[in-house]
Structures are given as structure tokens and as C-alpha cells.
Amino acid sequence: MEYKAVIFDLDGTLVNSLNDLADSVNVVLKEYGYPAHPVDKYRIMVGNGIGKLIERALPANVSEKIREEVLARFKTVYESHQLDKTAPYEGIINMLEDLKKKNIPLAVCTNKHDEAAKKIIATLFARNTFQEIIGDLPGFKRKPDPQKVFIIAENMALKPQEIVYIGDSSVDMQTAVNAGMLPVGVLWGFRAKEELVANGAALLLEHPSDLFRKVIFVEK
Ligand SMILES: O=C(O)COP(=O)(O)O
Numbered sequence: 259m260e261y262k263a264v265i266f267d268l269d270g271t272l273v274n275s276l277n278d279l280a281d282s283v284n285v286v287l288k289e290y291g292y293p294a295h296p297v298d299k300y301r302i303m304v305g306n307g308i309g310k311l312i313e314r315a316l317p318a319n320v321s322e323k324i325r326e327e328v329l330a331r332f333k334t335v336y337e338s339h340q341l342d343k344t345a346p347y348e349g350i351i352n353m354l355e356d357l358k359k360k361n362i363p364l365a366v367c368t369n370k371h372d373e374a375a376k377k378i379i380a381t382l383f384a385r386n387t388f389q390e391i392i393g394d395l396p397g398f399k400r401k402p403d404p405q406k407v408f409i410i411a412e413n414m415a416l417k418p419q420e421i422v423y424i425g426d427s428s429v430d431m432q433t434a435v436n437a438g439m440l441p442v443g444v445l446w447g448f449r450a451k452e453e454l455v456a457n458g459a460a461l462l463l464e465h466p467s468d469l470f471r472k473v474i475f476v477e478k
Pocket residue numbers: 267268269270304305306307308367368369370371
């Protein structure tokens with residue numbers, strides 16, 4: 259099978275954002291008098307959007323009102339710290355350049371709130387690397403619902419089966435499976451290999467450069 263485009267997940271796939279996310283949540287947890295978590299615990303809390311991230315980080319008995327306050331405060335803190343330590347994983351920039359040289363259209367579909375996703379991408383990647391970036395926005399369904407990757411496929415004028423979806427979590431593999439895209443799991447991200455395999459990963463990448471050895475691309 260030959261593929262004509264790639265849609266990427268953001269957190270844990272293109273960029274390592276774990277420390278900035280964890281540090282920002284921990285700052286707010288401490289402000290509110292709740293226990294902070296070790297950075298590694300955030301690996302399993304990130305992936306379903308920031309509402310879920312805050313819900314998972316807070317003790318179970320916290321009221322909805324406080325949860326909303328903590329979420330709003332997190333957004334403010336994270337806005338000033340989202341680029342403190344966040345950077346592309348090693349090999350990502352080269353892989354994106356190689357895909358661009360082959361004229362393969364690229365996009366990002368993330369559960370990260372849209373304004374943060376766009377700011378991070380605009381800062382860390384060359385202009386026009388991605389033809390479309392869709393983060394978490396009111397009125398759109400979050401992954402693993404395939405709604406947003408279907409929108410991207412339509413805008414690329416491609417069939418889902420012609421697109422590779424690359425991500426680091428069960429949510430990403432389920433999204434690709436639900437959409438009929440090729441689910442490719444990355445092993446440098448936040449989650450374990452077993453999780454990717456159990457959720458339908460057709461291929462696994464140990465390093466971004468593996469992509470060209472495992473997937474055949476053709477120009478649209
Ligand atoms: O839940 C998040 O904020 C992270 O989103 P992503 O893994 O879809 O980029």
C-alpha cells in the first residue's frame with residue numbers, strides 16, 4: 259500500500275511537552291493546596307484534552323466549581339510556560355523536511371487546546387510545515403472520534419485509506435482505526451509499546467527516520 263499524506267498527533271509525538279504540562283499543573287495544584295505529582299505520572303494523564311488532564315490530576319472528591327477554576331488557572335499558567343522546555347523530539351525536524359521534499363501534505367490533529375497547539379507549532383516548526391492544524395475547539399469532537407481527521411482528509415482531497423496517522427497513545431491508535439487510516443505508533447512518546455499494539459498500531463517507529471523504511475509514500 260502507498261500513502262499520500264500524514265496527520266500527526268502533537269504531545270508525545272512531534273514535541274516533548276511533558277515537563278511544561280506537568281510543571282504548570284503542579285504549580286496550580288500547590289496554589290490550591292492539593293498534592294503535586296511526579297512528572298512521569300503525567301504520561302498517562304495527558305491525551306484526552308486539558309479538562310481530563312485536570313480531572314485526573316485533582317483528587318476525586320473535588321467539586322466541579324473548583325475543577326473549573328483550576329482548569330482556568332492552569333490555562334493561564336501554561337500559556338506563559340508552554341515553551342519553557344517543550345521541544346521537537348530528536349529527528350522530527352529532519353523527518354518533516356524529508357516529507358516536505360517528497361511533497362507529502364502534512365497536518366496536525368491534537369486534543370490539546372487549539373490556541374496552545376497553534377502557538378507551539380508556530381514557534382517550533384518552519385512556517386507552512388503543516389497545511390492544517392486542528393486542536394481542541396468548541397463544536398468539534400475530540401479524538402478518538404474521527405471527525406477532525408475526516409475534515410483534514412477532505413481538505414486534502416484524499417481518502418482516509420491514503421493517509422498515515424502517527425501518534426503515541428491509545429487515543430491516537432483508536433482515532434486512526436476509527437477513521438480507516440494507517441495507525442502508526444511512536445515509541446519515543448508518553449505511552450508504552452504494549453498500549454499502542456493493543457489499540458491497533460499497524461507499525462511502530464523507534465526513531466522518526468524509521469518512517470521511510472516502513473511506509474511507502476507517493477506524491478498526490
Ligand atoms: O490531551 C492533550 O492535551 C494532548 O493532546 P495530544 O496528545 O492529542 O496532542
